[in-house]
Amino acid sequence: MDKIKLILTLITITITVVPIVGVLLTYQDNLVGLFVPPEINEIADKFSGGGDGGGSDGPQVEPVGPPEIDPVSGTIRQSIEFKNTFPIDITLKSMSGDVQCVEHGFDLGVASIEEPVSIPVGETRTVTLLINWTDGAEGHLKSLHATEENVEVTLVNVGVDISGIQIGLDQNAMDQRMEIPNPWYEG
């Protein structure tokens, strides 16, 4: 019976040692490769500029045409072309930010995208940005910008949800200025 016990012990040792020694011998000239497979380097390459999207410089965002103003609600709609420069297909699930008057730093509105948009690698999709006025916006624009047809604004505290990754940009990290129409223009 000791023979059975010995065989079972040998089996235990063999099935434990052989795979580990085998992989160590295979990677003896490249021990880093034991823990870092080539796929990880390929992924790193994609993000450092080798991908179809041209690297990880961040998405390219360009306003398209002038903003449209809804005469009833006063909501502003701005079309934006969003180019996916990431090396993977993405879904722009949400985007929000505070619209601030550049001259006075006053919060005029809240911007958000109309609906989520899926964008394949390297392609561009049009996204609609909606700007809803804050309660104090009318008073501010009437009293301090009544003679201006357009008001220069900037987006602050921007939050973007791309495929479940939430990117937050504070005031210092983003200086995206644009002009929006003033619904209370008295010109």
Next chain:
Amino acid sequence: MNGLLAKINWFGFAGGVTTIIMIAVSMVYPWWQLTVGDNLLTANASPVNTTFGALGTSFAIPFIWALNVVSLLTLLASAVAMLIYSLVPGKSYSKHLLDFGYKKPLFIVLFFVIGLVATVLICQTVLSLSIPLMGSTTSTLSIPFVSGVSITVLLTAGFQWSFGVAVVGAALCIAARLYHKKVAAVPGV
């Protein structure tokens, strides 16, 4: 015929069969799965097959693959030993087979859970990255040399049904050990 069936250690037989099913299932379905964002990064872990996914690319880490092969062969040997033992529990060599086989599924389940908890704790300590063992959490990543930008990721993790199969298999093998005295005492065995 009834006497023959009475000699079988059914817990051991069920444990051996369940262990074989567990091996097959674990090759395809991970015991534990972690998802970052909307499947941007995934980790599919089981003692017999651990793979990672990033940006649509699936890969395995060679050293972990070797450990997976060790676990697979260990479980296979355990299952075969349990099956042979369970059919002839009264033979002189059967106790050796039982001792060889019954603990291994339990140890593999325990090592897997301990390894998982240790990995999660190491990630929290070294990378300051909070990874849940079960459920969802958001974790904020710091970007060196960049100010004003924060990146928050949603991490979702959980044990899968295949882990339940493994726990059942381990429990049946332990039950076989506890049942052994009863079945070995059947007259004529």
